[in-house]
Amino acid sequence: xxxxxxxxxxxxxxxxxxxxxxxxxxxxxxxxxxxxxxxxxxxxxxxxxxxxxxxxxxxxxxxxxxxxxxxxxxxxxxxxxxxxxxxxxxxxxxxxx
Amino acid sequence: xxxxxxxxxxxxxxxxxxxxxxxxxxxxxxxxxxxxxxxxxxxxxxxxxxxxxxxxxxxxxxxxxxxxxxxxxxxxxxxxxxxxxxxxxxxxxxxxxxxxxxxxxxxxxxxxxxxxxxxxxxxxxxxxxxxxxxxxxxxxxxxxxxxxxxxxxxxxxxxxxxxxxxxxxxxxxxxxxxxxxxxxxxxxxxxxxxxxxxxxxxxxxxxxxxxxxxxxxxxxxxxxxxxxxxxxxxxxxxxxxxxxxxxxxxxxxxxxxxxxxxxxxxxxxxxxxxxxxxxxxxxxxxxxxxxxxxxxxxxxxxxxxxxxxxxxxxxxxxxxxxxxxxxxxxxxxxxxxxxxxxxxxxxxxxxxxxxxxxxxxxxxxxxxxxxxxxxxxxxxxxxxxxxxxxxxxxxxxxxxxxxxxxxxxxxxxxxxxxxxxxxxxxxxxxxxxxxxxxxxxxxxxxxxxxxxxxxxxxxxxxxxxxxxxxxxxxxxxxxxxxxxxxxxxxxxxxxxxxxxxxxxxxxxxxxxxxxxxxxxxxxxxxx
Numbered sequence: 001x002x003x004x005x006x007x008x009x010x011x012x013x014x015x016x017x018x019x020x021x022x023x024x025x026x027x028x029x030x031x032x033x034x035x036x037x038x039x040x041x042x043x044x045x046x047x048x049x050x051x052x053x054x055x056x057x058x059x060x061x062x063x064x065x066x067x068x069x070x071x072x073x074x075x076x077x078x079x080x081x082x083x084x085x086x087x088x089x090x091x092x093x094x095x096x097x
Numbered sequence: 098x099x100x101x102x103x104x105x106x107x108x109x110x111x112x113x114x115x116x117x118x119x120x121x122x123x124x125x126x127x128x129x130x131x132x133x134x135x136x137x138x139x140x141x142x143x144x145x146x147x148x149x150x151x152x153x154x155x156x157x158x159x160x161x162x163x164x165x166x167x168x169x170x171x172x173x174x175x176x177x178x179x180x181x182x183x184x185x186x187x188x189x190x191x192x193x194x195x196x197x198x199x200x201x202x203x204x205x206x207x208x209x210x211x212x213x214x215x216x217x218x219x220x221x222x223x224x225x226x227x228x229x230x231x232x233x234x235x236x237x238x239x240x241x242x243x244x245x246x247x248x249x250x251x252x253x254x255x256x257x258x259x260x261x262x263x264x265x266x267x268x269x270x271x272x273x274x275x276x277x278x279x280x281x282x283x284x285x286x287x288x289x290x291x292x293x294x295x296x297x298x299x300x301x302x303x304x305x306x307x308x309x310x311x312x313x314x315x316x317x318x319x320x321x322x323x324x325x326x327x328x329x330x331x332x333x334x335x336x337x338x339x340x341x342x343x344x345x346x347x348x349x350x351x352x353x354x355x356x357x358x359x360x361x362x363x364x365x366x367x368x369x370x371x372x373x374x375x376x377x378x379x380x381x382x383x384x385x386x387x388x389x390x391x392x393x394x395x396x397x398x399x400x401x402x403x404x405x406x407x408x409x410x411x412x413x414x415x416x417x418x419x420x421x422x423x424x425x426x427x428x429x430x431x432x433x434x435x436x437x438x439x440x441x442x443x444x445x446x447x448x449x450x451x452x453x454x455x456x457x458x459x460x461x462x463x464x465x466x467x468x469x470x471x472x473x474x475x476x477x478x479x480x481x482x483x484x485x486x487x488x489x490x491x492x493x494x495x496x497x498x499x500x501x502x503x504x505x506x507x508x509x510x511x512x513x514x515x516x517x518x519x520x521x522x523x524x525x526x527x528x529x530x531x532x533x534x535x536x537x538x539x540x541x542x543x544x545x546x547x548x549x550x551x552x553x554x555x556x557x558x559x560x561x562x563x564x565x566x567x568x569x570x571x572x573x574x575x576x577x578x579x580x581x582x583x584x585x586x587x588x589x590x591x592x593x594x595x596x597x598x599x600x601x602x603x604x605x606x607x608x609x610x611x612x613x614x615x616x617x618x619x620x621x622x623x624x
Contacts, residue, residue, distance in 0.1 A: 035302035042309040050316035
């Protein structure tokens with residue numbers, strides 16, 4: 001039981017560290033998706049622990065929301081890539097201070 | 098694990114209280130109709146249909162809400178436990194609808210000047226020139242706005258954490274897109290959209306992991322069940338006791354709080370706010386600064402007052418630290434700002450801190466003070482951003498503070514109104530800002546949060562400095578020869594007038610709304 005939770009926390013942490021250190025907006029976004037999927041694993045393991053189906057249902061909701069997020073996110077990242085010819089988050093630096 | 102038998106008689110149609118959910122359903126329905134309008138109508142007709150449709154949707158939702166609140170005083174868990182409709186929620190939803198209508202006045206006015214002609218056309222390309230020459234308008238902004246407003250209405254009403262997560266995304270995703278649709282300075286606008294999106298997705302992942310951990314402890318995501326598990330141990334809600342260490346719950350609450358505080362823009366989760374407020378089209382900024390903040394505060398109140406009230410000794414120190422940081426950082430960093438929208442963004446960060454001061458009280462007085470503060474602050478904010486969208490030069494809005502020099506001599510009325518809004522933000526007596534701050538700070542002192550109030554008063558004093566600095570720039574410096582002029586458009590002027598009226602009335606005669614907030618808060622959140 002707790003192995004799955006440790007794995008889930010590890011995946012979540014890898015995702016969070018990736019968001020903070022990677023420079024490409026697409027990779028940053030993939031790291032966010034990794035965090036969401038780590039959460040799904042946690043939900044499913046907790047559902048097994050408690051013996052109810054809530055957690056498994058929630059995992060489906062999370063997948064749908066993540067898919068919607070991909071649509072919006074890739075549209076935004078594509079637009080800024082076409083404008084700047086770069087998807088690095090370091091190049092988007094007009095707004096500061 | 099209990100066996101689940103898939104048979105027709107085990108399925109039962111969910112019972113929905115349509116009357117009580119109607120305000121949300123109307124706005125969702127209007128948004129879906131707006132998408133249909135995009136598909137069915139030709140280019141020339143879309144704008145003419147979308148604008149009345151959006152206003153009718155929000156107006157009818159508000160009317161229904163008012164009738165519902167006046168006649169039934171609902172206090173129940175609806176939609177099979179997914180949504181809670183009660184006094185505070187109805188107050189917050191009403192405030193959001195009023196603010197959405199005011200923001201929609203800004204969105205609908207002069208889209209040709211504010212919103213991009215064609216979002217997919219690259220800045221500086223032939224396609225953009227053609228779309229500008231055609232005079233086309235991206236009318237999708239109206240359904241997107243309605244979806245965002247519907248999410249805002251659902252977020253504070255959500256009675257389980259899954260519904261709350263879905264509402265959070267329904268409110269955020271349209272806003273990410275709307276941020277990137279400014280007509281002028283498109284690079285800034287797109288950058289704001291990317292930053293808001295990446296940080297917003299990051300914070301909602303934290304929120305979701307928090308939900309997972311709380312679910313792991315309580316065995317349910319319903320706020321009432323979580324409250325039961327918090328007081329009587331894990332598994333109390335499901336009837337199957339399990340061994341889960343309480344650290345799971347504590348970490349879960351902290352991560353939930355990250356997601357909620359991010360939407361409020363509290364320090365240290367505020368870094369998106371100045372960038373996004375500056376880059377987004379000003380009407381969208383007005384909607385975010387009022388509606389999103391109100392909605393996020395409403396959801397925070399519900400989560401911490403219903404689910405985690407019994408462990409307030411665990412989360413209060415964290416909230417205290419965040420409130421102090423938010424007030425101080427917001428007020429101090431705002432001093433150095435040179436862009437008017439960034440300045441208002443940092444001012445909004447400071448105000449989130451004042452609101453947190455009310456939230457940590459966990460008392461009825463604190464709740465009603467926060468409700469009043471939200472309504473007063475939202476109206477003033479929309480008025481202020483409406484004025485910002487009126488001061489323009491050849492390159493669009495004159496954002497830099499130095500361009501505002503001498504505005505008081507060129508257009509004394511508009512500059513005077515803006516000065517009044519700033520004084521209301523600062524909390525000068527006879528403005529709504531004073532009444533709100535006074536109510537929040539009184540409630541905090543009663544609840545024993547005197548140190549917070551001292552920090553709050555000090556940071557209000559710091560904040561007053563930069564508000565007054567803007568007034569000095571407007572009235573006591575020489576105007577530039579090619580300075581910006583005030584472009585008055587009817588709907589924007591109406592939004593300014595309504596914001597001004599609310600600021601004056603709530604400052605001079607606050608009692609009716611204070612009573613309303615008090616009676617709404619007196620009902621407490623439904624469990």
